[in-house]
Amino acid sequence: MDYSGLRPAGGKRSSKRDLILNLFLQQKGHLSADDLYDLVRREETGIGRATVYRTLQWMVEAGIARKVDFGEGRSRFEPSFHHPRHFHLVCNTCHRSSEFLSSDVETLIEEIAAVRQFAPSQTIIQVFGTCEECRTGHQAMPLDGEATERVFARDALRIAVATERSGLAFYTRAARLTTDARGRDVFRKLAEDEQAHLGTLERRYRELLAEDPLLEDRPTFLFFKGAAEGIFADGTERLRAGIDDLQALLIGIRCERDSHKFFKRYGERFEDSEGKRIFLEFADEEREHRDLLMAEYRSLRERMGKRKKTKP
């Protein structure tokens, strides 16, 4: 690994700081200040505890590390490089912790904060309990620092693929069922777009697998229930012959909004990488789709307004 791109914000470089930083980044799991001090002393005895504390503080300020607190009465630190913010499952027995993200949980919490007129800046979720290994002795594939970014990308891509597939199915069916000629064209265009996206995503997914042959066996990191079957799946099911064209547009608008939100949220969590680029591009396209659908919705409603309203 190459960390040379690091050492951002203010502060001189120094051989001691470099040593501490490199040892920290090589470690997996969450180190306490003292864990790191011990490691450092093993390499070079002439480094004081205070320097380790000061360096950790600097790393946190510089965004290289994040402080985490599992209520042990001391802080632990995790590298943030190639490692998005996440939540923790903390084992009460072996004191190790495993990481996850949930789009659904984050959305719910944002909604709750909004109701309470609270402007959230950061959310900590710690689920304490017993891990599989401590309960059954059977050890699962670990999700260590090295792998996290790839697993994150893998999960995000899987969700994106499911979304695009279901979007494709939705727009294809919508184009077939809609009675309005203009609406049909819009749906057809979107179906083509989804098809193209899908190709890009699947290629990127294959590339990712090639980088790590065990990748598909690693546990899920990013949970997004709504997208297990694809965001549009529900909408597609509701698209039956005779459905109101306006309804179809509304379903499409809602789905595009949801998927835009998803791509945006997690695109932003990627480090600068291919994954980030793909995600943010897709987020933009979803917004364009939504705008297209909304324009079409308004237009159709206006045209319908001129006719007599029909009760279904």
Add this chain to the structure above:
Amino acid sequence: MDYSGLRPAGGKRSSKRDLILNLFLQQKGHLSADDLYDLVRREETGIGRATVYRTLQWMVEAGIARKVDFGEGRSRFEPSFHHPRHFHLVCNTCHRSSEFLSSDVETLIEEIAAVRQFAPSQTIIQVFGTCEECRTGHQAMPLDGEATERVFARDALRIAVATERSGLAFYTRAARLTTDARGRDVFRKLAEDEQAHLGTLERRYRELLAEDPLLEDRPTFLFFKGAAEGIFADGTERLRAGIDDLQALLIGIRCERDSHKFFKRYGERFEDSEGKRIFLEFADEEREHRDLLMAEYRSLRERMGKRKKTKP
């Protein structure tokens, strides 16, 4: 308030401990050990810091208090009497915290833990940010210790009423639409049950309002998105003429399962109270309903199996 029912598990009573305990329980918000020590010294100077620490420890063991840690490098304590486990919105500016519960978030986290084969025992959620008062100067109705239990009961009852209302609508419509005579009877019976529950719930809700005239103005504590419109609302919408009777039964089964889970989860969080009793009773009834529906489902399927299958 009467705390005399307290002082459970081992330990002698002593005037000092009583003094500390009572001061603690009278306080609103989350006290640090030192906050409490200061309060205690104001009443009686002859009490040592160590006693306060020891008493807090005892209170936590006895289940009178809960330790909370907002990462300030010291612990805070909150009373647990008439105060269910909850999550926190913590203001970075005024350092006060406000509480909430979300059935949806809890469900999602349970599901995630299950996927990871992790047996959860306790979940901590802390949302850091800026509260309304610090942002706009406009202060909202507080949700202090005194009120929490009633607000909890209020929210739970609101959700229960919405659930029963939507259940009533669902079963009424299902009874009307179903073509099978036996199924019709089942749906009718359930509709009657829901009607009866509804009466009980609404009476209890009115009683609660009478206890605290400001109750309806206090902010939401217990969030349950699925039940905003009632758990059955979605199912009712899908009940159209010509729907497969089996489908209707399946929808009912799923809804009863969801609402059983809800009543059970939060019934258990109530202290011994009227609310707890109502909730657990209702949880049982939902399970009975589910069993009834499941039996009917099996029976209907068997009877249908004897006929030719028809493709809709």
Add this chain to the structure above:
DNA sequence: CTAGGTGCAAATAATTTGCAGAGGC
């Protein structure tokens, strides 16, 4: 009478700070 509770002071434990000297730019 005796297991626990209590005050006080001293001990721990994690982390920070003061200060004199060393090192990067």
Add this chain to the structure above:
DNA sequence: GCCTCTGCAAATTATTTGCACCTAG
């Protein structure tokens, strides 16, 4: 040369413990 980093030891903060003494049951 100046400003920051560093080591060391001392300070700070939250919490615990040892011990002689007290008190409820």
